[in-house]
Amino acid sequence: MGGAVPRPDDFPAIAPVGLCGMAVRFADRLSEPANRAALAFRAALESEGRDGVEEVSTSLTSAFVRFDPLHLPHATLETHLRDMLAAQDWYAAALPGGRRHFRIPCVLGGEHGPQLADAAEAAGLSEAQARDELCAARPRVLTIGFAPGQPYTGELPAHWDIPRLKELTPKVPQGALVVAIRQLIIFANDTPTGWRHVGQTAFRCFRPEADEPFALRPGDEISLRAIDAEELHAIRERDDSGLGGAEVEEIG
Amino acid sequence: MSTRSLTVVEAGPSMTVQDAGRPGYLGEGLSRSGAADALALAEGAALLGQDAGLAAVEMAGMGGAFRASDDIRIALTGAPMRADIDGARLAWNASHLLPAGAVLRVGAAETGNYGYLHLGGGVSVPPVLGSRAAHLAAGLGRALQAGDSLPVGDDPGGKTGLTLEPAPRFGGGEVRITESMQTALFSDDTRARFEATDFNRDARANRMGVRLAFDGAPFAARGQLAILSEVIVPGDIQMTGDGTPFVLLPECQTTGGYPRIATVIPPDMARVAQAGAGAVLRFRFVDHDEGVAALSRHRAALADLPRTVRPLLRDPAQMPDLLSYHLIDGAVSAHDPDPEGDRQ
Numbered sequence: 001m002g003g004a005v006p007r008p009d010d011f012p013a014i015a016p017v018g019l020c021g022m023a024v025r026f027a028d029r030l031s032e033p034a035n036r037a038a039l040a041f042r043a044a045l046e047s048e049g050r051d052g053v054e055e056v057s058t059s060l061t062s063a064f065v066r067f068d069p070l071h072l073p074h075a076t077l078e079t080h081l082r083d084m085l086a087a088q089d090w091y092a093a094a095l096p097g098g099r100r101h102f103r104i105p106c107v108l109g110g111e112h113g114p115q116l117a118d119a120a121e122a123a124g125l126s127e128a129q130a131r132d133e134l135c136a137a138r139p140r141v142l143t144i145g146f147a148p149g150q151p152y153t154g155e156l157p158a159h160w161d162i163p164r165l166k167e168l169t170p171k172v173p174q175g176a177l178v179v180a181i182r183q184l185i186i187f188a189n190d191t192p193t194g195w196r197h198v199g200q201t202a203f204r205c206f207r208p209e210a211d212e213p214f215a216l217r218p219g220d221e222i223s224l225r226a227i228d229a230e231e232l233h234a235i236r237e238r239d240d241s242g243l244g245g246a247e248v249e250e251i252g
Numbered sequence: 253m254s255t256r257s258l259t260v261v262e263a264g265p266s267m268t269v270q271d272a273g274r275p276g277y278l279g280e281g282l283s284r285s286g287a288a289d290a291l292a293l294a295e296g297a298a299l300l301g302q303d304a305g306l307a308a309v310e311m312a313g314m315g316g317a318f319r320a321s322d323d324i325r326i327a328l329t330g331a332p333m334r335a336d337i338d339g340a341r342l343a344w345n346a347s348h349l350l351p352a353g354a355v356l357r358v359g360a361a362e363t364g365n366y367g368y369l370h371l372g373g374g375v376s377v378p379p380v381l382g383s384r385a386a387h388l389a390a391g392l393g394r395a396l397q398a399g400d401s402l403p404v405g406d407d408p409g410g411k412t413g414l415t416l417e418p419a420p421r422f423g424g425g426e427v428r429i430t431e432s433m434q435t436a437l438f439s440d441d442t443r444a445r446f447e448a449t450d451f452n453r454d455a456r457a458n459r460m461g462v463r464l465a466f467d468g469a470p471f472a473a474r475g476q477l478a479i480l481s482e483v484i485v486p487g488d489i490q491m492t493g494d495g496t497p498f499v500l501l502p503e504c505q506t507t508g509g510y511p512r513i514a515t516v517i518p519p520d521m522a523r524v525a526q527a528g529a530g531a532v533l534r535f536r537f538v539d540h541d542e543g544v545a546a547l548s549r550h551r552a553a554l555a556d557l558p559r560t561v562r563p564l565l566r567d568p569a570q571m572p573d574l575l576s577y578h579l580i581d582g583a584v585s586a587h588d589p590d591p592e593g594d595r596q
Contacts, residue, residue, distance in 0.1 A: 015433045018515025019543040021485050023433055028480055042279070057279030057483060059507050064483040066278065069544045070551065145481070145507035148282040148390045152481075188281065189391055206282070208380050208392055214280040 012037070012085050014078055020054075020066055022074075024081055026090065027061040030154065030182075033091040034061040035142050039218050040093030044084065052077070058218060060143050060152065096219040099252060101138070104186070104203050105245040106177055106224040107232050108134060112200035115169075119179050119196040122162040133157070134177075134198070134224055139184055141220045149205035149214040150188035153222055158182070164194035175201045175244065177224070184222075199224070202235045202244030210242065221251065256404040257321045258371060260396050261355060264314030266458075267396040269375050270368075271307040274383035278506050283486070285387035286502050288312075288366045288459055288525040291419060291554070292330035296370030298557035299327035299347040301410045306374025307384040309396065311367045312459070315358025316396070318369070320350045324404055325372030325412050331364030331422060331526060346415040346564050364422035364526040365457075373405030389460055389503045415564040416557065421523040424531030428538045428546060429489065429514035433482055437473040438513050443537070446471055446513060451497070451533045459503040462524060463496060464533070470495020473511035481509040487516035487524075489535075499524050517543045519550035 008027045011034075015023045024041055027034035041063040045056045052072025057064045067077055108131045109116035120130030139153035146152075156179070164180045169192065172178060176187045177199035185195060188205040201224075205215050216222075227235075227245075235245040260267075272293065273286020287293045287310055297304035315333050327347040328335055335342040335358045342348055342356075350356050361367055377384050377393075386393025396402075435443070445468070454463035472495050473479075484490070488500045490510040499516060501524075514537065516524055527533050538546070 016431045016435075016540075017433055017483060018485055018487055019430050019517045019540070019547060021483070021515075023483060025433075025482075030480065055276050055278055057506070059481055059483050061480065062482055064278070066275075066485070069540075070548055074540050074544070143507070144279065145281045145483075146505045148277070148280060150281050189389070206390065213381065214277075214282075 008034070012090065014081055016074075017064065020069055021064060022067070022077060022081065023062045023064045024085065025062045030060050030142070032155070036093050036095060037061075037090035038063045039096055041084070041090055043096060050080070058143055059145060096217070097252070098217075099219045099221065099250075101221045101223070101249050101251050102203075102216065103223050103225055103247045104201050105227040105231065105235060106199045106201045107229050108177075108199040108224070108226055110229065112229055112232065113177065113198040115196035116198040119162060119198050122196075123159050125159070130198075131226065133160075134179075134184075135226050137184075138221050138223045141216050141218050141222065142183070143218055144214065144216065147188040147191065147206070149216060150185060151205065151216045151220075151222070152183055152185055154183040156182045156184065162196070165196065166194070168192045168194050169197060172197045173200070175203055177201060186222075200232060202232060202239055203246055204242035204244065207242040215242065255321075256324060256373070258324065258375075258402045258404055259319045259321070260398055260400040260402065261317040261319050263316045263396050263398050263400070264311055265395070266312035266314070267316055268310050268386035268388065269307050269377055269393060269396070269402070270310040270385045271374075271383055272305055273385050273502055274381055274387070277381065278483070281506050282381075282387070282390055283504050283506050284502055285385040285390070285392070285459075286383070287368070287385075288501055289330050289368070289421070289522040291421070291522045292366065292368045294554050294557055295329040295345070295416060295418060296327045296368055298416060298561055299329070299345075299414050300325055300370055300372050301558065301561075302372065302374070302407075304554075306370075306405065307377070308371070308375060309369040309402070311358060311369065313365060314360050315367060315369070316398075317358075318350075318356045320352055320354065320356075320404075322352045324350050325407060325410065326350045326356065327370040328358070328367065329370065329418065330366050330368040331361040331528070333361050333367040334359035343415060343564055345418050347412045349412045361528065364528050366525060371404050371407075372410070373407035376403045376405035387503055389505075413564045414561045416561050419522075419553070421526045422528060422531070424527045424533045425523060427520045427523055427533055427535050428517045428543065429535050430517060430538060430540065430543045432488055432512040432515040434473060434479065434511035435514055437479075437511050438471070439474075442471055442473075443513065446497075447535055447537060449534070451535075453527045453529060453531065453533070455529070459501050461498045461500045461504055462527075463498050465496075471497060471513065473513070479509050479511055481507045484508045484512075485515065487518065487521055488512045489514050489516065501525055517546055519546050
């Protein structure tokens with residue numbers, strides 16, 4: 001995994017995010033090494049516990065630091081981040097530890113995935129081929145974001161590089177599987193979206209009442225087990241964990 | 253454990269429990285939420301002489317009616333709203349006693365957007381992930397409804413009839429901004445035009461963000477549609493596909509692919525959230541040092557708030573029942589009403 005991809009020009013780069021934030025960007029388009037770099041850099045910042053650093057996070061290819069500029073001057077933090085960047089090749093960093101694989105039951109197509117045929121056509125596939133490929137895929141959680149616990153997973157094969165729709169679908173339900181730009185998302189909440197709605201799970205990304213409120217972490221992998229609408233209904237009836245019938249295994 | 257409660261008799265359309273929010277979950281996709289006007293929270297805490305971390309009722313645009321199970325201390329801050337207890341008009345930006353069984357009515361905002369009802373002891377609904385703040389976009393908490401009963405925390409007691417001078421923030425004005433991730437994608441001309449433009453709050457505004465209406469051409473960035481999703485923080489000003497700015501507020505999403513021209517500095521966030529219909533907002537870029545100096549002054553002002561609290565001077569013109577007041581008794585009202593306190 002993660003063959004040698006040439007480091008993108010002008011990266012890594014440090015960018016201001018308002019008065020109290022700084023981002024370390026590893027690329028301006030998604031790549032596997034840049035995603036690993038962001039995750040590893042965030043982990044290093046987190047374990048440091050530096051005074052004045054209030055919070056760290058990642059997006060697809062960036063790590064973010066929220067800090068208190070009255071306790072940690074902007075210039076001091078920037079110098080420190082540059083020193084960290086120089087200390088190792090972050091693009092070659094290992095994936096985070098404690099990763100898991102979630103095999104998630106999902107209805108693909110039909111009324112629970114009304115845009116599967118459309119997505120398949122955009123990817124140059126028949127609907128049956130699209131269904132097979134989505135079930136065979138094992139995308140990784142690249143980041144959690146936008147809504148609580150919501151995973152952006154990827155990457156699917158190159159022919160799934162299908163654009164977002166220009167017209168938003170006004171409301172796609174919580175647990176929906178949507179696809180665009182070689183990524184799959186399971187929605188944390190009902191939401192309007194330009195991504196194509198291809199399937200439906202009973203998986204809840206965010207369960208505030210649980211010991212682990214956020215189901216997935218960056219580095220986890222997911223795969224889909226095709227089920228029919230009846231089984232989805234049955235899972236919803238009996239599941240109170242939010243897992244939506246998913247099987248979970250440790251993958252190190 | 254306190255059993256005191258405040259019953260919601262009538263609820264405006266958008267009342268929620270809010271505190272300082274839930275920082276620390278950006279990496280899990282959960283924005284911090286919390287009061288849209290954090291300054292109002294601090295003012296309420298100062299008026300009641302309690303911790304600014306306690307939760308209050310945030311009332312967007314319109315208040316409601318409330319009845320207390322016991323005598324409780326209240327304070328009213330933020331966007332001024334018409335308020336009375338059983339018909340007796342109350343001063344805004346002040347603390348009062350809400351007697352057991354009496355009904356507090358809070359009407360529509362006269363200026364600004366978000367009014368706050370603070371309770372002595374705070375609203376003590378159970379915290380979720382370390383905060384009592386509703387986050388409707390995330391499915392945490394919900395808008396308050398008639399019939400809801402809010403538990404009130406223990407109140408060690410203290411004076412009421414106090415007021416303070418609120419920092420001006422309800423009529424628009426200048427908002428200071430600093431560079432954000434995509435500022436450089438906007439040309440110098442576009443940035444200059446952004447600073448020179450008068451903006452109004454659009455009716456499409458909520459706790460996630462404020463859409464800004466303006467006259468003129470859209471504000472476009474280079475490569476606007478091809479930007480990789482990046483972290484979002486409250487205060488970011490994102491340009492949507494049609495070139496209209498949105499200032500993001502405490503319930504915003506945590507990542508997004510629209511370019512951001514700038515970020516509002518924290519001390520000026522309340523001015524954005526509270527700009528009412530018709531208020532004009534203008535933005536001005538400041539450098540990092542100026543922003544940090546402003547933040548430092550803002551923190552100092554917050555820390556100083558309790559020292560600015562003073563007794564409410566009653567305006568005789570607003571006391572139709574003046575003759576019924578025991579004016580002589582009033583002369584001893586500075587004594588602590590708690591007999592234990594009097595003995596000390």
